[in-house]
Amino acid sequence: MSPRNRHKRKAGRPKPEKLPTREEISRDVKKLKGMGAPGVNYRERSLALHGMICAKCAREFTEADRHLLTVHHIDGNDRNNPADGSNWENLCRYCHEDEHSRGILGDYLTGGD
Ligand SMILES: [Zn+2]
Numbered sequence: 386m387s388p389r390n391r392h393k394r395k396a397g398r399p400k401p402e403k404l405p406t407r408e409e410i411s412r413d414v415k416k417l418k419g420m421g422a423p424g425v426n427y428r429e430r431s432l433a434l435h436g437m438i439c440a441k442c443a444r445e446f447t448e449a450d451r452h453l454l455t456v457h458h459i460d461g462n463d464r465n466n467p468a469d470g471s472n473w474e475n476l477c478r479y480c481h482e483d484e485h486s487r488g489i490l491g492d493y494l495t496g497g498d
């Protein structure tokens with residue numbers, strides 16, 4: 386009796402089951418809590434502390450145009466974020482740009498030759 390030529394039928398391809406790693410889970414949780422980006426947090430904190438108003442031109446903002454209001458770091462170090470908001474200034478986009486271009490220009494002018 387010759388052995389039957391048995392075709393091994395693949396009993397369904399084993400699906401590569403990808404389980405999320407512990408790291409991925411905690412990252413997702415952070416994303417859900419909105420804690421992943423510290424940059425977002427200090428902006429919200431600064432707006433809450435100083436109000437939705439430009440510190441320079443005193444233009445007031447609402448929920449609708451709050452995206453035009455940005456947070457300026459007074460000492461220019463965006464990693465210096467004290468909880469009391471002492472390094473933040475809420476500036477509208479235009480004043481913020483002005484503030485920075487002025488600083489660069491100022492450095493140019495006072496930087497000697
Ligand atoms: Zn302004």
Ligand SMILES: [Zn+2]
Binds near residue numbers: 457458481485
């Ligand atoms: Zn700035």
